[in-house]
Amino acid sequence: MQYFPYGGRLRRTLWAGLLAAAQLLLVGPALAAQVVLTDETGAPLANAVLLVDGVPSLPADGYVMDQIDRQFVPHVLAAPVGAEVDFPNSDDVRHHVYSFSETKPFELRLFKGSEAPPVIFDRAGVVVLGCNIHDAMLGYILITESPRFAVSDAQGRVSLPELPPGEWPVSWWHSSRLQKGPVSLGELDLGQEQTLSLPVSAAQARPVPMLSPLQQRFKSGY
Structure with a gap:
């Protein structure tokens, strides 16, 4: 019987390749997630950030x-x-x-x-x-x-291209939260177009001008 010294290693490599291919077939191709964000009244919410964790980042x-x-x-x-x-x-x-x-x-x-x-x-x-x-x-x-994030447009739409299918940790942020961090929405499957309602009022959704340094000093009395 002929002896192949690297036969075992070759078989293991082939099996690893087949397993990786099977996993790709099970997971499926990347998708473009389309989400609409609304405020608490159901109106489109612009300038809100949707964030996804646990997925690969994309070059910018x-x-x-x-x-x-x-x-x-x-x-x-x-x-x-x-x-x-x-x-x-x-x-x-x-x-x-x-x-x-x-x-x-x-x-x-x-x-x-x-x-x-x-x-x-x-x-x-x-x-x-x-x-x-x-x-x-x-x-x-x-x-x-x-690793992945996008800002909603004037119609509240958020697009996340090449998002791997499955359920991933999702969070959101809006300027009404000022210095507070993003809020978790739990693990969501964004594979189908859907609408997410966020606890932001219509008044909070409108930009509010802030004081300039000169105005702040004047208000503070120095």
């Missing part, structure tokens, strides 16, 4: 918080820990962007176009943005350790 093209028509665009940006965020100014006036948030205090003094350097966010948490020139400007950045 980059993270941008623009300033258009004297507003932060997008109003809410979600990004992973360690993300580098660009702050271009597409307006024809200068802006002075700042944040006093514990997650990432920073200041980008008067700038236009692409003059401002990117900001690296190395801690998970909420970053509230303001402009020292235009008090009505308000924006949020949610820095998260979750």
